[in-house]
Amino acid sequence: MPHGIRPSRFRPPDWLRNPHLQSVLASSPLRAARARQRLHQVAAQHTPTLLTLPGGVRLQGVASTPRARPPRATVLLLHGWEGSIHSSYMGLTAARLLRRGFAVFRLNFRDHGGTHHLNEGLFHSNRLDEVVDAARAVAAHWPGLPLLAAGFSLGGNFALRLALRAPAAGLPLRRVVAVCPLLDPAHTMDCMEQGPALYMRYFERKWRQSLARKRALFPQIHAFDDAVLRLPMRPLTAWMVQHATDYPDLAAYFDGYSLAGDRLRALTVPADILMAADDPVVPSEAFPHIAGFANVHLELARHGGHCGFIDRPSMDGYAERWVAARCLAALEASAVESGADSEQEDDHALA
Template sequence: MSLPKGIDFRPPWPLSSGHIQTMLSSSGVRRQLLPRAAQTVQDGAEPVMVDGGDGVRLTGAYTAQKHRPQARGLAVLFHGWEGSVDSTYVLQTGSRLLADGWDVFRLNFRDHGDSHPLNEALFHSCRIDEVVHALADITRRWPAQRVALAGFSLGGNFALRAALRAPEAGIPLSYALAVCPIIDPGEGLFSLEETAPWFYRAYFLRKWRRSLQAKQAAFPHRQYFELDELKQSLRGLTESLVLRHTDFGSLQAYLDGYSVAGDALKALNIPATILTARDDPVIPVDAFEKLELPPNVELDIATHGGHCGFIRGYDMTSFTDDYIAARFNALL
């Protein structure tokens, strides 16, 4: 069976611009233009609390398929940084997989969606243990013949790290797919600061500060940051997070803590795919080209797509829906 490849994505102008793709990927305009079928995963979705271990509680949403006598399997979706289970790209992918006969679980990371009041400690990108524990809880509660995992951006990074740990954790994971995952966080932070247009930094900082304000409101007895710290640059605020709220002794140690660069994925023995775009303005393609991967991991670098965009046309649907569904369905 022939599977779609990144090279097959050839969007019309002006969607051939990586910046246009990236800006549209999470925009309200796109959400308004999407066909109703791209949001059906919300219909009948069951809000769920899952166990992250050590008293950590994470939220999610489970939707059972109704198109086949028996589900193809369980599809688990991870959103990106400051996204949620209701991010446009998560809804699109989930709806497509649901239509193809997959049960779908969408997981919120700590402090994402409306989950700020659940855990007093702040989210940071090295909290892989609780995500793996939650994935184990999900697969125990909704057992399936096949479990496939897909993540976007930071969620793609989490998906790859979860796949590395899945066998030891007893998680019956069949396949993992990462769309535009963060590979080298240090290089990505440098890119956002030094080479990406200013509005990307402004976008991420605005969303992060809003999230931190929600956290502070949920736990008024804690002082998570000083006011001056909240006014810092992306690098400065990240360093304050590391020194105040983690056991890492430096910003670089923290960034290395969730890196999957170089040969970090050589031990990955679960089949996996990494899809990215050469024109991604947020995550430099160089980090992908330097990866040392085992034969069971497919690296697919498209010419176009921006950061988690891959928008096909003016209906705002995404090439990644077909791409992910085809690879999940091929597990059969």
């Protein structure tokens, strides 16, 4: 294992080691049902919340507070592209965090989770300002509590960029954790075009449905025809860049939210990252490079697929336990520094 990479404890049984099985099961109806069950079982109050942000932006989410005791900290949870607050990994992770005593805010990005009607403009991955504003509003919702953020896939990319932006934005962010975060959008697009077609077809179908819904809600603004919706992913993204952003071209747009190269070296907020070497969506070869940065703590698993990390027939997974454990470790610095005690705490949290 290269220097700076923490060996992973994720050890799925042999029948769960295929990366495509892991990735498909991660968004399966069975796992979604498990997430709803876990959230129902936890003693917490869940409050749908509409955030009205600067510039008239409106984002929707759910604020969840444990009933058993006052919350120890707040965690902002960010989903992946074309996911939502109801994605299985969001529900399962929220349930784990609530059981550990955290308040949780699951945020829908613009145009996700049925929120297309809240804003006229289209979602794109460089809308970081409104996520920073949302994080500030979430911190104000639970004043005085430490703030952490956790994200999956594109949500992990947003979480890491949130950490980079936090000092200048005056955001009291203590730590971020990211599962299979997107680092290099341009390279990821290349790999998806060359990889198994099922992933590209999945995201194309979901995005086309989202764009069609936006057009139906705001036909005077989004007057594109069905020929646009039939475009493959790369030309459709280029069309979106031209019509919905200020970026001159696709390369500049990708660079706008890229975390490739040495960009994460500037982190002052500590970041924990969980990545699978066999991720079929986000290429893993860039991750050993960032493991050498001072505030990046990387755990690289041999298996796990894309945001899967499922290790039992119940469809519960390692990733949601890992997120809760890393958030807890961020608050219990003495346990982290004590070596053996820290390992014992992690073993208990990841069980």
